[in-house]
Amino acid sequence: MKADPGFYDYWPYEGRPKITWPGGAKLAFWVAPNIEYYELDPPANPQRKAWPQPHPALPGYSIRDYGNRVGHVRQMDVLEKYGVRGSVSLSTALCDHHPEIIEMCAERNWEFFSHGIYNTRYTYGMSEEQERDMIRDSMESINKHTGQHCAGYLAPALSHSEKTLDLFAEAGTELAGNDAGFYTCDLFHDDQPTPISLRSNKQFVSIPYSLEMNDTIAYVVNKIEPRRYGQMLKDNFDRLYQEGAESGTVMCIPTHNYQVSCPHRLKAFEEALEYITGHSDVWVTTGRDIARHYIDNHYESSVDDIANRREVTTDGP
Numbered sequence: 001m002k003a004d005p006g007f008y009d010y011w012p013y014e015g016r017p018k019i020t021w022p023g024g025a026k027l028a029f030w031v032a033p034n035i036e037y038y039e040l041d042p043p044a045n046p047q048r049k050a051w052p053q054p055h056p057a058l059p060g061y062s063i064r065d066y067g068n069r070v071g072h073v074r075q076m077d078v079l080e081k082y083g084v085r086g087s088v089s090l091s092t093a094l095c096d097h098h099p100e101i102i103e104m105c106a107e108r109n110w111e112f113f114s115h116g117i118y119n120t121r122y123t124y125g126m127s128e129e130q131e132r133d134m135i136r137d138s139m140e141s142i143n144k145h146t147g148q149h150c151a152g153y154l155a156p157a158l159s160h161s162e163k164t165l166d167l168f169a170e171a172g173t174e175l176a177g178n179d180a181g182f183y184t185c186d187l188f189h190d191d192q193p194t195p196i197s198l199r200s201n202k203q204f205v206s207i208p209y210s211l212e213m214n215d216t217i218a219y220v221v222n223k224i225e226p227r228r229y230g231q232m233l234k235d236n237f238d239r240l241y242q243e244g245a246e247s248g249t250v251m252c253i254p255t256h257n258y259q260v261s262c263p264h265r266l267k268a269f270e271e272a273l274e275y276i277t278g279h280s281d282v283w284v285t286t287g288r289d290i291a292r293h294y295i296d297n298h299y300e301s302s303v304d305d306i307a308n309r310r311e312v313t314t315d316g317p
Contacts, residue, residue, distance in 0.1 A: 005162045006197055007165060007197055007198075007206075008195070008196055008197065008206070009309075009310055011306050011309065013191075016192070016247065016305060017247075017298065017301040017302060017305050018246070018247045019294070020248060021283045021293070022283055022293065023283065024281060025244075025248065025282055025283035026248065026249070026281050026282070027237070027240055027241050027244040027249050027250070027279075027281075027282050027283065028249070028250045028251070028290050029084075029237075029250075029282050029284050029285070030087055030251075030253075030284075030285055030286055030287055030290060031084050031086055031087065031253045031255060032087050032089050032154075032185070032209060032253070032287065033072075033079075033086045033087075033089065033255050034088075034089040034154075034254060034257075035068070035088050035089070035090055035091065035094060035101060035105075035257060036067075036089075036090075036091040036094070036115065036119040036256070037068075037091040037093040037094045037097050037098075037118055038061060038064045038118070038119050038120050039118055040056055040058075040061045041056065042118065042120035042121060043121065045121070045122050045125060047122070047124040047125055048122050048157075048159070050120040063258045067257035067258025067259075068101060068257065068258075071257035071258050071262065072101055072104075072261070074261045074266060075255065075260060075261040075266075076105075078269065078270050078273065079273070080108065081270075081273075082270075082273045082274060082277045082284075083284055084273065084277065084284055085108065085110050085111065085286055086105065086108075086110040086111070086286075087110070087111040087113060087152070087286045087287040087288065088105055088110055088111065088112045089113060089115040089154050090112050090113065090114065090115050090138075091116060091117065091118055091119045091156065092114065092116070092137070092138040092141040093117050093118050095142075095145040099145070102145055102146065106146050106147075110286075111148070111151075111286040111287060112142045112146050112148050112150065113142075113150055113152030113185075113288070114135065114142060114150050114152070114153050114168075115154045115156055116134060116135075116138055116155060116156025117134060117137060117138050117141075118156065119156050119157050120157075121156060122156060122157055122159035123155055123156065123159040123161050123164065126161065128167070131161060131164065131167055132170075132171060135153070135164075135171050136171045136174075136175070139171060139175055143175065149175065149176035150172065150175075151172070151181050151182055151183060151287075151291060151292075152182070152184070152185060152207070152287050153168040153182075153183075153184055154186060155186050164184075164186065165184055165186070165196060165198060165204065166198050166199050168182070168184070169198050169200060169202045169204050173202060181205075181288060181295050182202070182203075182204050182291070183204070183206065183207045183287060183288075184204070184206050184207070185206075185207060185209035185252075187206045188208075190206065191208055191249050191250060192208065192247070192249055192250060193205050193206065193208070193250065193291065194206050195299055195306065203295055203299055205291050205294055205295055205299065207250065207252070207290055207291055208250040209252045209287075210236070210253075210254065211254075212236070213232070213233060213236055213252065214255075215229065215253075215255050215259040215260040215265075215269075218232065219259050219265070220259075226264060226265040227268055229265075229268055230267075230271050230272045233253060233269075233272035234272055234275050234276075236251060237251055237272075237275070237276050241279065241282070250290060253272075255269070
């Protein structure tokens with residue numbers, strides 16, 4: 001069994017340094033539309049099949065194509081209605097396959113962060129050099145097609161390795177310098193941003209990206225009906241909003257344009273957005289801005305608190 005990679009310490013929720021959000025908001029709210037590109041017949045990976053169906057996997061491929069053809073605009077209109085700028089978890093091959101989608105997002109000043117190149121090509125089995133090249137390629141594509149320096153990363157199909165965070169931080173610093181506010185969505189361990197320890201000792205943060213609120217997990221894995229998913233989003237918000245009165249929390253809704261944007265599901269999502277954004281003391285923002293604010297205002301105090309607790313645990317009373 002491999003050792004813990006050591007990205008973060010055990011850090012109890014209670015008693016942490018207080019997080020304050022802009023304008024005195026209790027909760028930072030962001031939506032992460034996963035805008036992805038899937039190949040009908042991708043290169044085989046011995047550790048994971050891209051499709052559960054025999055080739056050609058038309059059902060799985062077609063619904064994802066539907067998302068980019070139809071669902072994307074439908075979701076974009078709803079987010080725009082409630083003043084939400086998407087933070088796009090982008091399969092960067094989309095820049096070549098569907099540049100019109102990239103243009104629509106860029107026109108609305110949405111953030112773009114890397115979700116790899118294709119969502120049918122996994123990190124599993126890659127050498128460190130191969131993964132570095134994939135990460136760098138995706139970041140360069142975002143900059144080339146949008147003018148943005150990529151600040152965030154979510155491994156393609158969540159297929160991260162023990163080196164992913166180190167490689168992303170290092171590539172990001174080379175391409176964008178030290179001030180981009182780098183963050184990961186690949187860790188699901190908290191409801192507040194947390195500092196991450198890397199081999200380079202660069203400032204790096206994990207931003208809450210909830211699998212529990214992810215529409216694919218809800219609809220495909222847990223088989224939840226739309227009205228129940230909408231209520232889950234509201235219930236999740238209510239609890240984090242309550243706790244945010246003491247110290248700022250984060251709520252993310254990760255979406256997919258072939259899930260939440262289906263006609264029979266959109267109403268529940270829209271009602272949840274209306275409910276959440278109807279609270280005046282909610283910071284409706286992006287992943288990049290959450291990371292930047294946390295690093296600028298709370299990173300050092302968090303690192304110090306973690307170190308102090310580690311010393312107490314190590315030294316004893």
